[in-house]
Amino acid sequence: MTVSPLAAWHDRLAALATVLDVAEVPFRSQLTVRVSDPDAIAAMGSALGVPFPSAACTFASGTGRFGDVEVLWLGPGEFLVTASPGLQVTIEEVSRGALGTVGGSVVDTSAQRTTLVLQGPLARQVLAHGCSVDLHPASAPVGTCVQTLLARTGIVLQVTGEDRYTILVRSSFAEYFAAWLSDACAEYLAVA
Amino acid sequence: MQLIPCPWCGPREEAEFHYGGQAHVAYPGDPSALTDEEWARYVFFRENPSGPFAERWSHNAGCRRWFNAVRDTRTHDLLAVYRVGEPMPEVTA
Numbered sequence: 001m002t003v004s005p006l007a008a009w010h011d012r013l014a015a016l017a018t019v020l021d022v023a024e025v026p027f028r029s030q031l032t033v034r035v036s037d038p039d040a041i042a043a044m045g046s047a048l049g050v051p052f053p054s055a056a057c058t059f060a061s062g063t064g065r066f067g068d069v070e071v072l073w074l075g076p077g078e079f080l081v082t083a084s085p086g087l088q089v090t091i092e093e094v095s096r097g098a099l100g101t102v103g104g105s106v107v108d109t110s111a112q113r114t115t116l117v118l119q120g121p122l123a124r125q126v127l128a129h130g131c132s133v134d135l136h137p138a139s140a141p142v143g144t145c146v147q148t149l150l151a152r153t154g155i156v157l158q159v160t161g162e163d164r165y166t167i168l169v170r171s172s173f174a175e176y177f178a179a180w181l182s183d184a185c186a187e188y189l190a191v192a
Numbered sequence: 193m194q195l196i197p198c199p200w201c202g203p204r205e206e207a208e209f210h211y212g213g214q215a216h217v218a219y220p221g222d223p224s225a226l227t228d229e230e231w232a233r234y235v236f237f238r239e240n241p242s243g244p245f246a247e248r249w250s251h252n253a254g255c256r257r258w259f260n261a262v263r264d265t266r267t268h269d270l271l272a273v274y275r276v277g278e279p280m281p282e283v284t285a
């Protein structure tokens with residue numbers, strides 16, 4: 001049986017519910033795509049049903065033959081494709097087909113990170129305990145996607161809605177992240 | 193903590209960055225033709241100005257891209273940032 005990186009933490013994260021809703025969404029399909037050619041980027045976008053984001057520090061969502069797919073900007077010419085579990089092999093094949101003979105790469109990195117969804121009016125305040133990026137909607141509107149540090153561990157953070165964030169953290173740092181999050185919530189639990 | 197403006201990601205905390213030394217040090221056109229002294233000068237000798245200094249920085253906790261910055265070594269102020277391949281901009285220190 002495959003155990004998700006935060007399997008041992010599900011109950012402890014659920015116990016934070018009075019402060020914020022936190023849930024691991026494990027085993028998401030994730031592929032790192034390196035491509036700079038605009039035509040190849042467009043071809044991959046139509047193959048996956050998501051136009052790739054053109055602006056830095058944003059992500060795009062769409063629905064196609066692989067269901068709901070997101071494409072995250074990681075750097076110039078570098079993207080992370082995320083989708084439901086179990087689709088990585090097919091997405092890899094389809095994306096490579098769309099890439100054709102153009103220089104680039106598609107690599108399955110699904111095991112690299114696990115995904116957490118954080119939601120609630122206090123989410124931004126809790127994240128501010130360890131993340132220096134300004135998440136106020138005026139500077140980080142819905143659709144923002146940044147790679148940054150949270151409590152010294154590297155994360156990918158997506159702003160997916162009002163007071164709603166998706167965080168990707170390296171699997172080996174996931175328990176550290178969960179422990180940090182529990183600690184950051186502690187003072188709000190006391191008030192609640 | 194000081195904010196450093198990544199040319200791709202915008203201002204981020206200094207802790208997200210890695211320093212890469214002097215910028216615009218050209219690789220020798222014909223390395224095998226260099227004397228030991230010339231090679232040592234290429235590898236180890238760097239400017240050490242008091243004032244604006246063009247340097248390489250990497251946004252290693254963000255977009256992981258190298259870029260160039262002009263930093264005033266007296267104040268640690270970043271006077272300009274620019275992408276690799278672009279010429280050093282004019283700065284007023």
Ligand SMILES: [Zn+2]
Binds near residue numbers: 251255257
């Ligand atoms: Zn950057």
